[in-house]
Amino acid sequence: MSIATLELEGSYQEQYSQLWDYCNELNMRNPRTNVVVKSELEGGKSQFQRLYMCLAACKQGFLDGCRPLICLDGCHIKGIQPSQLLAVVTVDANNGMFPLAYAITKSECYDSWKWFLEILREDLKIENSHSYVFMMDKQKGLIDAVDQLFPNAEHRHCLKHLYANFNKDHKGLTLKLQMESIARATTLPWFYDEMKKVLNLHEPSHTWQSNRNPSQWARSHFRAEFKCDILLNNLSEAFNRSILNARGKPVLMMLEGVKMYIMLLMASRRESIEKWHDQLGPRVIKVLEENKRKGQWCISKHAGKNKFQVRQEHKREFVVNLNAHTCGCRSWDISGIPCQHACSAVSRFNGNPADYLDD
Known part of the structure; x- marks a missing residue:
């Protein structure tokens, strides 16, 4: 083994030994952040096993402004001591990726996911999982953990x-x-x-x-x-790509790199929000404008009490209920954004479809 390799391995080991001090410092500097470190005694020494981290701003942002969607995925941590980074991301009001929590474990297996999700459940105070939807891939250990801990949630597979x-x-x-x-x-x-x-x-x-x-x-x-009508777990993949460089560094540098990425992400979004001309995110506006364009080709007939029968060109007809925010095509129901049929109905009285977006 070369001297350079020995020095690099020593750097990795040294950073693991400083991990507890780092977590204590982070808790003091960033109140309400939850950091959990699990270790085991091996040969009379405490050896790192797992770490969970949920920054206070991420947790509060999820509870205050994100949809109840939890996307789960894991990725490899490169280096002398290969391990896994498990991550939870969600979707914000502009349909953007919003990091929530992450963990470092030795392997991506049922026990690791169960440990991670148990802490997340306590962190978010999830007592009834019926109000949440989980998006994941087809890893058996992950599916089993979600099934056990959140049996009443909606489970989607990428x-x-x-x-x-x-x-x-x-x-x-x-x-x-x-x-x-x-x-x-x-x-x-x-x-x-x-x-x-x-x-x-x-x-x-x-x-x-x-x-x-x-x-x-x-x-x-x-x-x-x-x-939320998403079919893919692209949000998790976007997060994994964004922290690619950090995943090749020793543990403390990696944690700092992930934290720095989240800090810069939130700062840039604050700046972009200040430039918005509407109360709506640009991605939502883009979808709504496309639906309004398609709605111009629909024929809507008023049926009374804010109900309309809408014909889509020479195709099917759908019932739109503006009071209930529903359409027979269900696109409005599951996305929260008025579909082309709803936009056509709203245009009958020169209304603004943006007023019918879900909160």
Whole structure:
């Protein structure tokens, strides 16, 4: 072993030995931040096992201004002592990625996820998981931990990872696009129509998809109260990419790097919010403007009591209820953003569709 390697390994070991002092200092400097370190005695010495961290600003930001969506993923920590970084991110009011909590563990397994999520549950004071939706990939240890700790929550599986499993035995661009069409269908009749199409294309593919719980990957089966229709775990992947450089450094430098990234992210968003011309985020405005454009091609007829029957060009007709903020297509229901049919109905009395966005 070279001298440089020995020095580098010594640096890694030295930083682990200073980890407890770092966590105590962070707790004093940043009140309400929760840092938990787990260690075990090995050879008469305390050896690091796991670390959990949830910065106070992240926790408060989630509780005050984010949707009840919890995206879970893990990534490798590079270096002499390989380990895993487990992370929880969520989505803010501008449909942006918002870091919530993260942990360092020796491996990504059921025990590690269960330990991490137990502390997170206590941190967020989650007593009834029915009010939350969890987005994750198909890792068995993660799925089992979420099922045990949050049995009443809505569990979604990332469509990208689901397709990776599907593609092992069912290849072809046509089948891929059809699977995406099934996932994007927002109503049950639409969902079953798309399932019939895949049956005609390839019966084994239909069997594979029929054996998967549609509430975990198809919008037609998503509950409406979360106002979030995402199908992919891209938010977690975006966070993992953003801390890529920090993941190759010794533990204290890595933790500081992640903390610095979150600090700069929040500062830049504060600055961007001050430049907004509306109370709405630009990403939400972009979706709403597109729906307004499509709504110009719809024909809406007033049915009384703020209800409308809306015809989408020469296609289906949907009932829009402006009082209940619902549409027969369910797109408005599950996203919180007025769909093209709702925008058409609102335009009948020169209203502003932005007034009908979910809080």
